[in-house]
Amino acid sequence: MTFADLRDAVCKANIDTVRHGLVKATFGNASAIDRETGRVIIKPSGVPFEVMTPDDMVIADLTGGAYDNRLRPSSDLDTHLVLYRAFPEIGAVVHTHSTFATIFAQARTPIPTFGTTHADYFHGEIRVTRNLTDEEIRDRYVAATGNVIVEAFEGRDPLEVPAILVAGHGPFAWGRTPEEAVLHATILEEVAKMAWHSMMLDRNLPPISQSLMDRHYRRKHGTGATYGQD
Numbered sequence: 001m002t003f004a005d006l007r008d009a010v011c012k013a014n015i016d017t018v019r020h021g022l023v024k025a026t027f028g029n030a031s032a033i034d035r036e037t038g039r040v041i042i043k044p045s046g047v048p049f050e051v052m053t054p055d056d057m058v059i060a061d062l063t064g065g066a067y068d069n070r071l072r073p074s075s076d077l078d079t080h081l082v083l084y085r086a087f088p089e090i091g092a093v094v095h096t097h098s099t100f101a102t103i104f105a106q107a108r109t110p111i112p113t114f115g116t117t118h119a120d121y122f123h124g125e126i127r128v129t130r131n132l133t134d135e136e137i138r139d140r141y142v143a144a145t146g147n148v149i150v151e152a153f154e155g156r157d158p159l160e161v162p163a164i165l166v167a168g169h170g171p172f173a174w175g176r177t178p179e180e181a182v183l184h185a186t187i188l189e190e191v192a193k194m195a196w197h198s199m200m201l202d203r204n205l206p207p208i209s210q211s212l213m214d215r216h217y218r219r220k221h222g223t224g225a226t227y228g229q230d
């Protein structure tokens with residue numbers, strides 16, 4: 001994929017978050033990284049999605065410097081940069097304030113693996129980050145948001161559970177491509193909605209078994225011994 005194609009894909013990913021009902025107003029942002037050059041492409045801050053074009057995308061340096069556009073980058077750029085630095089296997093990040101995922105983030109409640117819809121895309125519960133300290137909020141808010149996400153992933157493969165809930169804020173999802181990151185953000189919202197309703201029916205509902213979760217995740221991702229047979 002050329003850099004121009006990637007820029008088009010980032011613009012489309014941002015617009016798709018609205019199309020899928022994940023974003024209202026100018027909440028949310030999608031970005032991608034060109035790993036060969038280390039350049040990150042992200043939507044501009046505060047520009048309405050209806051009028052956004054590929055030319056409006058802002059190109060930043062992975063180290064956080066040098067923007068090359070007339071527009072300011074998304075206010076969440078530094079969070080995306082922390083994720084690209086910490087997770088070399090990811091190629092795109094999507095942040096939304098989608099309703100049900102944000103409800104779980106605000107309630108500081110992880111989303112358990114209640115069913116196979118969840119396990120088909122996420123190999124384990126969706127975790128919630130710790131709260132940011134007052135000092136982090138004051139001195140380095142946006143990067144610290146990335147740091148608490150990375151902290152919450154200690155010992156966990158970011159592509160096996162490609163999403164997180166930032167406490168009191170909202171969801172971040174990612175993938176290898178902008179399309180995949182939008183898909184994960186969309187499935188996350190669906191899974192959060194199902195989990196919330198399941199919890200209303202049974203507050204003590206247990207997650208599905210490890211073996212059912214493994215079977216569903218692995219058959220969908222081609223790593224199970226019986227891949228191709230079920």
Ligand SMILES: O=C(CO)[C@@H](O)[C@H](O)COP(=O)(O)O
Binds near residue numbers: 046047
């Ligand atoms: O997290 C938030 C708001 O709480 C963000 O989603 C911003 O609202 C997005 O702003 P820009 O990307 O337009 O700067």
